[in-house]
Amino acid sequence: MAHINLNNQFPGIVGLMHYRPETAKPLNELAEILLRGESTLTSAEREMIASYVSHQNECHFCHSCHGAAAAHHLDGDLSLLSDIKDGFRKTNLSLKMKALLNIAKKVQILGNRVEPDDIRAARDEGATDREIHDTVLIAAAFCMYNRYVDGLGTWAPEEPEAYDETGRMLAHEGYLKSIP
Template sequence: MAHIRLNNEELPGIIGLMDYNRHTAKPLNELAEVLLRGDSTLSSAEREIIASSVSYKNNCHFCHTSHGAAAVAHMNASADLIDDIKAGLQNYEVSAKLRALLNIAHKVQQGGKYVLDEDIDKARVEGATDVEIHDTVLIAAAFCMYNRYVDGLGTWAPQPKEAYLEVGKKLAYEGYTSF
């Protein structure tokens, strides 16, 4: 049970919080839409992987699994991708650039000052642009906020990854402002 009385206790994670307060939901959903589906040289799948990975590092099951499920939908992949994100993408092939950007995202998750010049240099060597580095840092920082919002209010989350596949499709194909 959430720490506050939500409008609909049946809605999990951030979905219940968005339903609770439409005034805060609107800008939060718009930010997610821009970060994860807006114009970018990073694919939506890559950006969802960053969001999912940071959320896993923050121990936010709902966000990790729902954004992992969105990556599954974008990549037309198996639900096993969600577990592989937890394992550091050992089974799914991703670019060296995405791995370098994930390294930066994980450093941001620990604290912004953990990002070092050599982390940025490595990402650039792997082909990351300044815009991609910027967007990675912003996605990681935003998901630290989203994760703390979801878990700080004690929302509930279904455990099986399969329970997230439909919401992942909705996020991938309809976006964040459709909620």
């Protein structure tokens, strides 16, 4: 049960978006730009950053939704959610993506933890300034989304299969379709 009366039975941020549709619109627009907009990082890579940061923040709902979206951008295998939790031990990530995830983790802890060596390591692996920028912005935005979802005590299904349809919808239809 959420900390406030949302007057709906929707889980996670979905319930919050139905509670305040006027804030749902800009939040979804930001997610659409960050995770599906023009970028040299694939949508799967950007969803993995969002899911990874959400897992680090212990936000089960966001980790599961965005991990499922990443899975649907790839092969649809929801075991990716467990692999994200395990630090991508099975997923074949490029060295560039590993360097960007390192930056995302540092942003998740505290933005000023990102050091010049972290940026240099990402650049050495081929990351562009835009990719570094977008990684930092995705990580920062998901810290906000995670705190919004968990700060109001929303509920989230435990089983990964409960996120399959949401992940498919986010990957193939986007975030603007989910505005109440």
